[in-house]
Structures are given as C-alpha cells and as structure tokens.
Amino acid sequence: MTEDYYEILGVNKSASDAELKSAFKKAARKFHPDNSDTGDEDKFKKVGEAYEVLKDPQKRQIYDQYGAEGLKGAGGFGGAGGFSGFEGFGGAGGFEDLGDIFSSFFGGGFSGAGGRSQNRPSRGHDHEVAIQIDFLDPINDTEKKIRLNPLEICDACDGKGAENESDITTCSTCGGTGQVTSVQNTIFGQVRQNSTCPTCGGTGKEIKNPCKSCKGRGYKRVDKEIDVKIPAGIQDGTTMRLSGMGDIGKNGGPRGDIYLTIRVREHSKFKREVSDIFSTLKLGLAEAALGYEVTVPTIHGDEKLKIKSGTQSGQVYTIKDAGMPLLNRKNTRGNHYVEVDVVIPSNLSREEKKLLEEFQKLRRGQDIEV
Template sequence: MADFYAVLGVPRDASDDDIKKSYRRLAMQWHPDRNGGAKEAEEKFKTITEAYDVLRDPQKRAAFDRYGEAGLRGGGQQQYEHVDLSDALNTFMRDFGGFGDLFGGQAGGRRSGPRAGADVKLPLPLTLAEVATGVEKTVVLKVLEACDKCEGSGAESGTKPQTCNTCGGAGEVRRAQRSFFGQFVSVAPCPTCAGEGVVVSSPCKKCRGEGRARAERTLKVQVPAGVATGQYMTLRGSGNVGPRGGTRGDVLVVFEVEDDERFERDGEDLFCEALVTYSQLVFGADIRVPGVLGDLSLRVPAGTQSGTVFQLRGRGLPRVNATGTGDLHVKVQLWTPQAVEGEEASVIERLGALQGQAPPQREKGFWSKMKEALGA
C-alpha cells in the first residue's frame, strides 16, 4: 500500500504549503516533458501526482489518514481511481501552470476509439482592475463542433461507420517482431482506421467524413482575482470535438494582463511614484495617489525626505487562489519645476539664500554602507 506522505517526502503533519512545494519540486524533476517521455519518469510522475491529489484535498487526506488507501475507495461517495498520465499532467498544469511548451503534443499513450479533439488556446486580455477584483468574461471561440448533418459520425445519412476489418474494431494492432534479442510484441494504432476502430465507407458530404465542422462557441470564463500574465486555466472539455464522435479537447485560457504605466507589479505587490512639492514635504500634506481601483489618499508627514517609500497595506492585488492581499508601495519624489519666474522665482531665490548649502548626510550614507559591506 502506498504511503502518500513518503511518496512526497513530507511528514504526516505537513502543511498544505509543504505538500504543494514538495510536489512541485518532484513534478519538475519527473515531468515527462523533461525526461524525453521515459517510461520510469512517467510512472514516477503519476505516482507523485496521485499522492499530491489525495493530500491536497482535506477530505481525501482525512480518509487516507484514518484508513489508508482503502479509505479512498470505500463509501462510493467519493470515487477514487488511480490517475492516468493525462490526468496527472492536467493536475500539474491546473495547479502550477506547467512550463515550457504548453500546447505541444499530447503526452502519454493513445487510447483506441474516437480520438479526442485538440485543445484550443485562448489568449484573454485583462486590465489590472479586472485582476484586482476577478471578473467573469464572455468570450466567443472558434471551435470544431459535431457536424449537424451526420451528427458527428462522419457517415452519409442512411449509412453507418463500419467496424474496421484490419483491427476488428480494437483500434490497435499487435505485431510480433523478431530481433537479435528474441521475439517481442509491439502494439501500434491500427493504420487503417487510425485507432478509431471504425471506418467510414460513404462519407458525409457536408463534412467529408470528418464528423465535425467549424463553428463559434460562446463561453463564460470566471477569472479569479490576482492572476498574472502567462498563467492560465484549463476549461476541461470545452475545446474542439474530436473527429467522428471523439470527445472534446480543453480550452486553455491564457491570461494577458495589460501594462498599466502607473504601476510596477511584483506578484501581489504594486509599486508607484507620486510627485510632491517642496512645501508638502516640509509641512506635510494629504496627497492623492493612484490605486488600482481609484485614487487613494496618503498622509505625507511633515519633514518627509524625497524618496521615502510609504506602504499602503492591502492596497495591492489579491493572492491568486489564496487569502490575503498585497500592498501598494508609494515612493514620494520631490517635483522640481522646469522653469520659474515672477514671484515663485523670487521666493525660491530668497529661500536659497536663507538655506545655503544642504547639511551633510545625517544617516549613514552610501559610501559608509559600502565600506561596511566590504569589511573596511
């Protein structure tokens, strides 16, 4: 019996975060895309994903803690099955966004029968304000739908697809091959029916036997708050239908957050600058600063140095799929007028005469810190 804790190398009282981290590290190591599809890597990847899938779910984890693996099967309440490779890949993509070529070929063994449709990649532009609140978007997608004439079978009306003679409907063929090391058997998709198990002898005229046609599909996408460019979510079973009755592929919604020139973003934290006048720094002032969802007020205390950074707690972006919100860091910068004249010029001239030279740095300056760092 598998000990899922040992599989992930975490103690039994590991936090959700520990479990996630450990899984992620192992998954990056054993992901089939990183191991050239090696069989042991696939097996390892499935095993760790299965463990992760149980331990990340509080209900399944509790059942496993009490009864072990048997606790996951019994009851019939929560159907538990060993994951296959595509489930495992989907779990990893769902929680970690995968890496590298998301939209490359499908990994793992092909099953016989109707082939599943291809995934559809859907770029979804978002504003920073939409990221802050989360948003429901309605999108229109070009996909392949089942042909209405033949209802997806690919066969002309009045006819039916026939069981393939080459493979007898199994969709795969076995070949015994002799080699220097002896005889071995290989299994390959049937060349006649391409693994589908059936052949269409009189194809539907509308779809030429393909069983599907181009169409538009309207989808609602619930975008969670806090997402970033490059992250994506998988809408399982919303993509193209497969040829001749194949199931639908997925839609991968890829987020593209538009640049907002007012802010720099680092995860859930935002950074911005606010210009202030000299008198505002000297006497203090309430100033307006940009916030994602509208301007905010910031109290600049009297005697503030230019370059000071103020932290507005909870005014950043929400953490994606977690609780808590980041901060907004506002750097106040002294605004220097480019040209002054008249009274403004004379007041500043007078001020210059009164102040003379700025005092030497009171705090430890750049050079002394640098010397300290160098151990001088």
C-alpha cells in the same frame, strides 16, 4: 554459455550447405518476431548469427576448430565489419540493424500492429488560447468571453458521416474489420502482414453519400463562444486549464483541454508585483519640506495620504491593503506603495527666485555636504 551453432539450427556437424540453408529457413520462420505462436526475437537473431557463420566455409572451419571465440579474432563479425546481412538482403547493414532490415523488407515493424489505431479511442487535441484583460480586472472575479474552434461531432449527420443511415455499408475490401492482410513470399516462406484497410481507412464502413457538412468525417470544427470566470488576483502570464473544452475525442476517447493564457494590460499610473501596487507621487519642494495632505489614486479609488514634513525624494509611503487581492484568497490584499519624487522647480518667477534667495541666505549652506 553453450551456444552451439549447429544446435541452434538443429542440424548435425556434417550438414551440407543445402541442409544448413533449409534448416536456417525453417528456424527463421519459426522464431520470426511476426510469428505470434513461436516468435522469439532473441532466438531469431541467434539463428541468423549461426547461419552467417556456418554458410561461409572458411568461418565454418574456424568455428569447428576454435568455436565462436576463434572467430572474434578473425575479423569475421563483432568488429567493424559486422555481418554483411542475410542472403538475399543485399548487405543491407550490420547485424544490429536486423529490425530495420526486416521492417524495410516486409514493410512494417516487428509487431505488425500497423495502423490498428484507427478505431481505437483517442484523446482530443488541446488548444492554446490567450486573452487580454484590463489591469483593474483582477480586483474582482470577472467573466470573459473567449472564442474557440473545437472539433465536435457533426450535428448534421450525428457523427455517422453519411447523409442517410442507408448510405452506410460494410466495407467490401476488408469485410468490416478495418484491416487487410497481405501475404508476401519471402525466403522464410509466407509472411502475413496486417495493415489498415486502404478503402475505408480502418473504419470498416463505406459511405456512399457522405455528409456534406463534415465531408463524411463525422466531425467538424465549430465556432464557439464560452464564458470563462477569471479569478480575482490573477497575474499576467498565468495559464488556466479549461478541462475538457478542447477537441472531442475519437471513438469515445476523452476531450482535449483548453490552455488559456491571461495577458494583463499595463496601466498608465500603476505597476504591479503579485498583489502589491506601486505608484509615484510627484511633490513640490515646499510640500515635501513642509508636509502636505494629498489625495492619491489607488486601484480601489482615491485615498488621502499625509506627507510628513521633511519628506525626501525616493521615500515610500505605504497604504495598507490597497493592493490586489491574492489569487484564491480574495479577502487578503497586497499593499499600495507610493514613492515620492520631489520636483525641483526650473521655471522660477522673479518673485519666487527672490524668496528662494532669501531662504538660501537663512540656510547658510548647511545642507551642503561634499
């Protein structure tokens, strides 16, 4: 609770402006988050808050009389006005934006980790690939060739990036560390900032004669064709993950994956729903009425189907286990459903017409229902 601004800055109540400023600089340096020994973001903010008040004679007077509570009503801070920003920062924003102010001022984040990731292992990128397979392919396991273009270690230079081993030297800018440290003089004193070496890009090496095949990168894209087993029963739109077939990782990181999406072509006769197959059988008036034995195609070959007399349009016949196998359960198949479509002839010959009229007379309109 006791947040004495004087205590925070380490000065006594009669401190002069010059003493305050000097104390502020000292404390800010000490608690600056970039300071790896004594850095403390919260304390750093407190120091700023304390100085913001005490450097202003009017606010200091209110604070001396009423404490920080007194300033809340005075529109000094915490309200819409907020802090004007530190001296020298040109009012870069409210106090909440301290992190932003510092990052723009020092050209880096609080962590100062800027760009150290260059030499860190990183996972290779994933790729998305799609292939089309035929409608009937999923009856069995099939092998398909797919074309890939993954990033691989350059075979010409073995990943070294140089034409010859002797062309690789330690980077003279960073001495092989991959990092450069810049020192900036600020109102807090000197601030050190690490960043990626601009000469070597963080590798710590300089290559005099870069490998022509990979332009010195040590990696290059390679055209590849691989065989992929597409399992029986696979459905349209399924995505398979081919683990570790994507880009090679950097600095020993793991390879990326391939996401292979299967597109199943349509069929002129069959429709499919999961493992069930659907088809339509057109029948004549007489076959539907009298019954008939018909040969119907299934995805496994022709099947004989007995149509019972009195079959109606829309009636469905089931050929058991003549569908697709289930994925990962090859011995379990779906069914084949045959829907009957009774065709009413519209091109009757004279003789057919006569016979039908005869039939109509015998029927005496008994099928008519309104």
